[in-house]
Amino acid sequence: MRAALQDRYGTPEVVRVGDLPDPVPAADQILIEVKAASLNGSDRENLSGRPFYSRVGGLRRPRDPVPGSDVAGVVAAVGNAVSEYAPGDEVFGELAGYRGGLAELVATSPKLLARKPPGLSFTEAAAIPQAGSIAYRSTRGVRPGDRVLVNGAGGAGGAFVVGLAKHLGADVTAVDRADKADYLAGLGADDTVDFATEDWSDHRDRYDLIVDLVAHRSPYRVHRALRKGGSYLLLGGHTRILLATLTAGPAIRAATGKQVKVQVVPQSREDLEAVTALVTEGAVAPVIDRIYPLEETPEAYARLAAGDNQGKIVIKLP
Numbered sequence: 215m216r217a218a219l220q221d222r223y224g225t226p227e228v229v230r231v232g233d234l235p236d237p238v239p240a241a242d243q244i245l246i247e248v249k250a251a252s253l254n255g256s257d258r259e260n261l262s263g264r265p266f267y268s269r270v271g272g273l274r275r276p277r278d279p280v281p282g283s284d285v286a287g288v289v290a291a292v293g294n295a296v297s298e299y300a301p302g303d304e305v306f307g308e309l310a311g312y313r314g315g316l317a318e319l320v321a322t323s324p325k326l327l328a329r330k331p332p333g334l335s336f337t338e339a340a341a342i343p344q345a346g347s348i349a350y351r352s353t354r355g356v357r358p359g360d361r362v363l364v365n366g367a368g369g370a371g372g373a374f375v376v377g378l379a380k381h382l383g384a385d386v387t388a389v390d391r392a393d394k395a396d397y398l399a400g401l402g403a404d405d406t407v408d409f410a411t412e413d414w415s416d417h418r419d420r421y422d423l424i425v426d427l428v429a430h431r432s433p434y435r436v437h438r439a440l441r442k443g444g445s446y447l448l449l450g451g452h453t454r455i456l457l458a459t460l461t462a463g464p465a466i467r468a469a470t471g472k473q474v475k476v477q478v479v480p481q482s483r484e485d486l487e488a489v490t491a492l493v494t495e496g497a498v499a500p501v502i503d504r505i506y507p508l509e510e511t512p513e514a515y516a517r518l519a520a521g522d523n524q525g526k527i528v529i530k531l532p
Contacts, residue, residue, distance in 0.1 A: 217317035218511040218529075219279045223263030226515035229281070231508060237321040241293040244324050246305065248287040249336035251315040253518050253527045254344045254370045255427060255450050257281055260312065261515060271311060282315030282529070283308050286330055286339035296324060304330040306339035308347075308481045316511060318531055326481050331494050338493075341500035341526040346489035349374035349498075351479045352425045352447050358383030363414060363439070366427030366450070367403065368394035370518070373525050374489075375425050376401045377498035387421070389414050397524045401501070415439050423447070425477075429455045433462040433474045440472045447477035501525030508532070 217234050239245040260281060263269050271277055286306035289299050299305065307327035314320045330339045348371050356362060362379045366372050368390030379386045380402040388403035395406040407414050415431050417439045424439060429451025436446050448459050456476055463474045479485075492498050503523040506514040507530055514527050 215318040216508055217280050218282065218508065220261065220276055220281050221279050222275045223261070223269070226261065226512050226519050229261070229512045229515050231511055234280070234317065236319055239291055239293045239321040241295040242323060243293045243321045244289050244296055244299050244305075244327075245291040245319060245321050246285060246287040247290045248285050248315065248318060248320055248531050250286050250340035250531065251282045251529045252284045252340045252343075252345075252370075253282070253514060253529070254284060255366075256283065256312055256344065257515075258518050259450075261519065271313060276313065278311065278313040280314045280317050280320075282317075283312040284340055284343040284345075285309060285315040285320065286336040287531075290319065299324055299327075304332075304336075306330045306336075306343065307483065307486055308343040310481065316508070316529055318508075326483055326486075328483055328487050328490065331490065333494060334490075337502060337505060337528050337530065338500050339490075340528055341502055342490055342493060343486055345371040345374045345526060346493070346500070347482060347485040348427075348449055348479050349378045350485050350489040350492075352449060352477055353378045353382060353384075353423075356382040356384050356423060360384045360422040361387070361420060361441075362423045362425065363387045363389065363417075363421045364403075364425045364427070365389045365409075365414065365429070367398055367401075368524055369427065369521065370523060370526050371427055371449075373401055373501035374498060375427070376403055377501075378489075378492070379423075379425075381492070381497045384423075387414070391521070394524055425449065426451065429459070431455070433459045433466060437466050437470060437472045437474050440474075442471050445473040445475075447475065449477050449479065503527050505530050 362384040367388035388398040392408035503525040
């Protein structure tokens, strides 16, 4: 089978496309013929090996040379212990371990997968799992009239957060590069901030919820932008900021009544099905930036690494 391969951490140049033996599913696995796979912020981190927590799948090099976690495709075969799916079923979801998806075939446990709704294309379905689940978890509890800020709104996962917050009735401020302002306004953002010219953490006592997808500010700084009782959720960023947030969060809450924490988003079929139901109902939509063929995966990673994408980059397989 053809697959994207990454045998070391580094820049997009370390990604190539080559051949691997076809995988054989274990008794409790299914074999998926992958039709589409999408890239996430975690794929950018797993490419570079930074922040350090992205090396959980191998300190010196990735143990699984095939990157990619979000897939949609058709069941090609099932192990003899699997009764939930059968060959021909259309499925989508995240892969355990966040790797293995950028290949023509992948053998995986069916526990994290869901049936693809017939109204969604494989490209659309592949764009949902990780980004949709992050948005679903981080916007739970948002009420009409809440003021929500999304930092990193123009990337792979931000569109879902902005879309769900708007669906829930929030006033949304989207933070990213200046050249993405029109795109962010098109998503429904009520206000946009260019991070290069304005520091949103100086917006004192303004937001009920801050969703930070690219954290690099001290927790002692970001909490000042929250209203009393507000929440700051860190979902990606520098390791030192993650550790500082874990350490400082309880003290900040005790002193200010504001919640500052790292938001954990476990891989979950239930969350995937819940956010996909919102997609099929028209409440929110996956936003596709560009579609690349498998052979152009290095170019797709270059766009992701540069931060040029506006929404999800999808790899379409033959």
